[in-house]
Amino acid sequence: MQLGDTELLGDFSKQLISTEVVDALVAEARSAGFESARDDMMVGHPINSTERRAVTHMAMRATSNATAPVELRAEAEKHDNELRAAVDSIPTGITNVVNIGIGGSDLGPALLCDALASMRPQTRGVRFVSNIDPVDLDRALDGLRPKNTMFVVCSKSFGTSETLANARRAVAWLEAGKVAQPGDHVIVVTAQPDRVASSGIPARRVLTMPESVGGRYSVSSSVSVSVVLAFGYDAFCEVRDGMRLMDEHFVQAPARDNLALLMGLVWWWNSTVLGFPSVAVVPYSRVLALLPSYLQQLIMESNGKSVSREGTPVPVSSPIVWGGLGTNAQHAFFQLLHQGTHVVPCDFIGHSTSLGSSSHDHDVLVANMFAQAQALAVGVTADEVGGDAALRAHRATPGNRPSTTLLFSALTPRALGALIALYEHATFVQGVMWNVNSFDQWGVELGKKLADRVSSDMDRGAKDMKGTPVVEHDASTQQLLHQHRMWRSGR
Structure with missing residues (x-):
């Protein structure tokens, strides 16, 4: 995909999908009303139904x-x-x-x-x-x-x-x-x-x-x-220009070539059909170190819902989104990705042109990204490991663990904007597939209200008009408040 001063390749070949699955997913998206929902968002219809707002x-x-x-x-x-x-x-x-x-x-x-x-x-x-x-x-x-x-x-x-x-x-x-x-x-x-x-x-x-x-x-x-x-x-305008280019691609590209649509559908397939409950986002680029945290909010606050747009229960919604910076992540949680009992689909993100002072070291970084995706996909059997028979089972990895690789020719401000917009639109696609409202966040409101109530009771236990303490909290919270007051006062 051409993005002005850079290009983007989206490689889904290591996902657990086939041509037939992609065709079925595109058909399912159309059946779910993806195209009309996208058009309604574009023209300013109030698709955020619970707050009666457009999404602009x-x-x-x-x-x-x-x-x-x-x-x-x-x-x-x-x-x-x-x-x-x-x-x-x-x-x-x-x-x-x-x-x-x-x-x-x-x-x-x-x-x-x-x-x-x-x-x-x-x-x-x-x-x-x-x-x-x-x-x-x-x-x-x-x-x-x-x-x-x-x-x-x-x-x-x-x-x-x-x-x-x-x-x-x-x-x-x-x-x-x-x-x-x-x-x-x-x-x-x-x-x-x-x-x-x-x-x-x-x-x-x-x-x-x-x-x-x-x-x-x-x-x-x-x-x-x-x-x-x-x-x-x-x-800033360069970043927004990259976002606009991805917006236009999302609106105009045919379904089979629509990167944001395909990405959203693959995420939906992995969580809803294959039952994988989380996704790891691993950028192999220091300048994208904050991307996993950004995507945690974007995706989980958007689609972490338990009811449909009509208010009826939904069996599945957003996967848990987590991740870290490559190659650091290889020495933190990749052991679980390769040999753990949880199958965790991964998004690998990198770029071919170095932003640092050593092109050689950047090539080593990208090689690690390619190698990790390959290792997750192909694995290695106990027979292939060879060596000490007692260790073969410990050294074998099952493979067949799905991943997507997003590779930019160069990471420019436009590429950065396009990447953000890509995930925005993929998040929207998943929301349509689950039939949830991706643009409200009622779940955070209760915690805010209770925090205000607990804060007001921090310096004193609640009392009625006669000065008698009133227990406004559950027993556990009441005990924690009491202990906090004791320790804070030095007792």
């Missing part, structure tokens, strides 16, 4: 000749103009950016920045803070000077407790550093700009993202303003 992340990288409707492209252009204006108006002397966000407001921009650092010149340092653990922000601020630091606060709802707590500490740090106008050192990205009005952040520093762009699909929106501040607008 593809419009964020559309151009005048793209397939997105005119009104969606117009909204994206307005959004883009706001992004550029905010970046152009930051105070002089800013040398470092601290991105405060969690989930999609952290994982996507962090992935882009980590990857682009080996591809394009970096004009400002950038650090990421996601955790409410105070150590996270403490480490990010270590060595920085308030007058030279810009904060980007990303919260679609502007109600994410971890993000707002870190933002308050960041503003206090600016004030303690004698910054005259702390609000000028903060950019807020949110879909709820009215909630920012009382925070002291100037309106010109508030970027409004569309409600119809989900957090885990927001990397091509102003959520990536930290990327623009660190690497420039042109580098």
Whole structure:
């Protein structure tokens, strides 16, 4: 597949499929309504049925000749103009950016920045803070000077407790550093700009993202303003251009040649038909080290559902997504992949052109990727192992363990964007096949509510109007709270 300045080969030959299986999978996708669901997403129909929202992340990288409707492209252009204006108006002397966000407001921009650092010149340092653990922000601020630091606060709802707590500490740090106008050192990205009005952040520093762009699909929106501040607008546009090219391929390519469709169907086949409950994503490229974490959220938050779009139980949905960086992963969990009792399909991702200083060492890296995929596929029998008869069973590997290899001719910003969009669309395909809503995340809400309740009870046991303690939690949680209070107070 041609992607501007690079090419992509998707090799499914080591998957447990045949030509007949592929034909059957494509037919099953059509029967499930894949094409109409894809078209509904493109034109802005509210396919996120539980939240009654359209799904418009593809419009964020559309151009005048793209397939997105005119009104969606117009909204994206307005959004883009706001992004550029905010970046152009930051105070002089800013040398470092601290991105405060969690989930999609952290994982996507962090992935882009980590990857682009080996591809394009970096004009400002950038650090990421996601955790409410105070150590996270403490480490990010270590060595920085308030007058030279810009904060980007990303919260679609502007109600994410971890993000707002870190933002308050960041503003206090600016004030303690004698910054005259702390609000000028903060950019807020949110879909709820009215909630920012009382925070002291100037309106010109508030970027409004569309409600119809989900957090885990927001990397091509102003959520990536930290990327623009660190690497420039042109580098960000290259990433989005790669995403757009994959979008157009997803919309226009015939089913048998549609890489995103085939990838999604293979994942569905492995989990639903063959019963493999997890997938390992292993990039053989240091610049993609954060990709497995990014894909964990993208895929599992999208498709980790137990009911259909109609609210009826579904027997199978998202596999568990995990992984690590090759070759490091070979010395961590590949023993299980080769000889364990769990069959774990793998996605191997690499590129032929080195981004480092040694082409020879890069060739060794790629050779390892090819060899691992080969070893998983073919294995070795006890007879083939030979040697000490007592060890043959221990040294044999069963093989027949499926994998896909994605090989780029070169890993460029466009290739990076195309890779992200490829997984976005493959995730969408799987959601259609399972008939789940890939664009809501109700499962995380209960934990948020209970965290607020437990936090309010952290310093005192709940009491009624007479001062009598009231047990609001289950016995286990109540005991943990009690022990925490005891240890925190030094008793």
